[in-house]
Amino acid sequence: MVITGHWIDSSWKLQKRVLSLVHIPPPRRGVEISDAIFKCLKEWGIENKIFTISMDNASNNDVAIRLLKDTFSMSKNLVCAGKLFHVRCCAHILNLMVQDGLSQIVDITNNIRESVEFVNRSDGRLLLFADIVQQLRLPGRKLIYDCRTRWNSTFEMLSCAIKFKEVFPRFWDREPHYNCCPSEED
Structure with missing residues (x-):
């Protein structure tokens, strides 16, 4: 303590x-x-x-x-x-409130989290993802993980992932084992 x-x-x-x-x-x-x-x-x-x-x-x-x-x-x-x-503790109360809100979109955040983990699991996938990002001329090239118990970390992961929303379907077309592609609605 x-x-x-x-x-x-x-x-x-x-x-x-x-x-x-x-x-x-x-x-x-x-x-x-x-x-x-x-x-x-x-x-x-x-x-x-x-x-x-x-x-x-x-x-x-x-x-x-x-x-x-x-x-x-x-x-x-x-x-x-x-x-x-x-x-x-206001930070603890805020975290509880945001976690409650995030529970309403748990399927979406889990899907994004699985996508981030899938892409980052191998150098080949990372390279393929970065190539698609480069083809689309998007800034940045890397997805970031979150810490599930820290809402601000999940926010950062989602904010980063949304920048690559056009990349995920293209990655899905090129990677046969990728089965957690977020939908356009997600």
Whole structure:
């Protein structure tokens, strides 16, 4: 677990530092997460200066937040009675929303992903694909893979693939083993 501190310095500039890297062996229960965070804050001497904590939406993190909030509430150090203490990770929430949207076109993204993997699996296929791209005078020559759990990576793969929408059917005509050609509608 990485514990990162964010604060505004005396010049009103936002600062960010990694405070600790903590190994928490499985099972990673909320109590262990809470204890590790509190220990780090004590070591830095900032346990009385915490305004908010941001974590993703895992249930063990919810338990950790509840335990930390209880601990900080005892010393009455929480601003706004702790109403702002737990700030959900916006990047995690955004990723969940986009993944939900991508689930509506899962067949299309899987087809594109299979096409990218098929083309990139051999040098001969890569060369054939690049030749077709060159014949069509398209910019770029290479498809990119995505990381399935990162929506922005899938977006980049799809954005790249759409530039080659005229190439896929021509590649299909020339490559007998290619069976995942995206349709015009895809």
